[in-house]
Amino acid sequence: MAEKFDSLEEQLEKFVENIRQLGIIVSDFQPSSQAGLNQKLNFMVTGLQDIDKCRQQLHDISVPLEVFEYIDQGRNPQLYTKECLERALAKNEQVKGKIDTMKKFKSLLIQELTKVFPEDMAKYKAIRGEEPPP
Amino acid sequence: MGGERVGHAGMMENFSALFGGAEPPPPAAATALGFGPGKPGGPGAGPPPAAAAPQTVEDVARKAAAASGPFYLMRELPGNMELTGSTNLITHYNLEHSYNKFCGKKVKEKLSNFLPDLPGMIDLPGSHDNSSLRSLIEKPPICSSSFNPITGTMLTGFRLHAGPLPEQCRLMHIQPPKKKNKHKHKQSRTQDPVPPETPSDSDHKKKKKKKEEDPERKRKKKEKKKKKVGGSKGEELLVHFPTSLATLMLPGRDRTRN
Numbered sequence A: 001m002a003e004k005f006d007s008l009e010e011q012l013e014k015f016v017e018n019i020r021q022l023g024i025i026v027s028d029f030q031p032s033s034q035a036g037l038n039q040k041l042n043f044m045v046t047g048l049q050d051i052d053k054c055r056q057q058l059h060d061i062s063v064p065l066e067v068f069e070y071i072d073q074g075r076n077p078q079l080y081t082k083e084c085l086e087r088a089l090a091k092n093e094q095v096k097g098k099i100d101t102m103k104k105f106k107s108l109l110i111q112e113l114t115k116v117f118p119e120d121m122a123k124y125k126a127i128r129g130e131e132p133p134p
Numbered sequence B: 001m002g003g004e005r006v007g008h009a010g011m012m013e014n015f016s017a018l019f020g021g022a023e024p025p026p027p028a029a030a031t032a033l034g035f036g037p038g039k040p041g042g043p044g045a046g047p048p049p050a051a052a053a054p055q056t057v058e059d060v061a062r063k064a065a066a067a068s069g070p071f072y073l074m075r076e077l078p079g080n081m082e083l084t085g086s087t088n089l090i091t092h093y094n095l096e097h098s099y100n101k102f103c104g105k106k107v108k109e110k111l112s113n114f115l116p117d118l119p120g121m122i123d124l125p126g127s128h129d130n131s132s133l134r135s136l137i138e139k140p141p142i143c144s145s146s147f148n149p150i151t152g153t154m155l156t157g158f159r160l161h162a163g164p165l166p167e168q169c170r171l172m173h174i175q176p177p178k179k180k181n182k183h184k185h186k187q188s189r190t191q192d193p194v195p196p197e198t199p200s201d202s203d204h205k206k207k208k209k210k211k212e213e214d215p216e217r218k219r220k221k222k223e224k225k226k227k228k229v230g231g232s233k234g235e236e237l238l239v240h241f242p243t244s245l246a247t248l249m250l251p252g253r254d255r256t257r258n
Helices: A002-027 A031-058 A066-072 A078-116 A118-128 B011-022 B057-068 B096-103 B133-138 B152-158 B181-187 B201-230 B235-240 B243-248 B252-257
Strands: none
Touching: A002 A031, A031 B152, A066 A078, A066 B133, A078 A118, A078 B096
16 A cells, blocks of 8 residues: 555655755846756656656545645644544444443343233244343 | 545545444344234335345244234344444454554644655645645646646746845745754754743853854865765756755755754
């Protein structure tokens, strides 16, 4: 999985570095740096072409839109993953609690109904078979 | 969660499965209700129950008993094999490693902690400088589908005036402040000047000592960097630019490490 991203990562790093150098050239421009600037501009075009080529390997990758919110707010996108996992676990525990409670309720109801309607409950148990204890 | 996704694949499928598994849709067998003989066409009467799965002889006998017994509205129990929230789904999908990695220790809050080598002030909200990724999706730029090199005539549009940029346009040099004191003196070159917090006497002495060494160390460092750049793609730049620029040209990683 991770190898898929290596080439994209490399291309992006090169691109960012090229842009950084371009920024430095422009921030204090000297007439003699025109040739270098032209070269950097064309590096930028080839860089974009290279990044575009990486699309072929990554067509099956999906990115949740919520993660963009984190990046746009200048927050670490790993926080999104963290919150996602925490939310999943919390929900998991919540549902488990509900299931366990319902199982307890069921056995208690059967127990009480057996006291009041012993014959019907005997029939019920015959249909359902032996219930495993909760 | 599942609704706001780009595509359907990869690791996120596990996440959606995590949530999906926690609240399973009612199984086909559960929707089929068995009614007693006394209540034909009672409330909720639907099509006859369809046998979704192969049934054992015991199951058939039980169903027959249920139909003739005193119970109506009795339905099949959902199978125990189904994946529900009663199992630890993170363990089930082998995500303990990811869970421990992200939830075991504190994840740093800022984007610059995730992308330490990215130049510029990236911790500011994207809406400030119109660089948000969201806007890129909502309002995609109008452009052609291919990238063409900039030829001679087009390059004339990039002829610039000599001299430094005005102060307010120098966004490139603003870096997010880093907490490590070790790098403080180096960042002062690229960062906005920040008034120092009243240092104690001992700190002051240490700083003085460092300052005395500084010119000598700087010179050595410059020579070292020149050698490094000489062999790489930065060579052509060194021909044109003064040395102060050449030192800035070094890749971001090297700057932070040295």
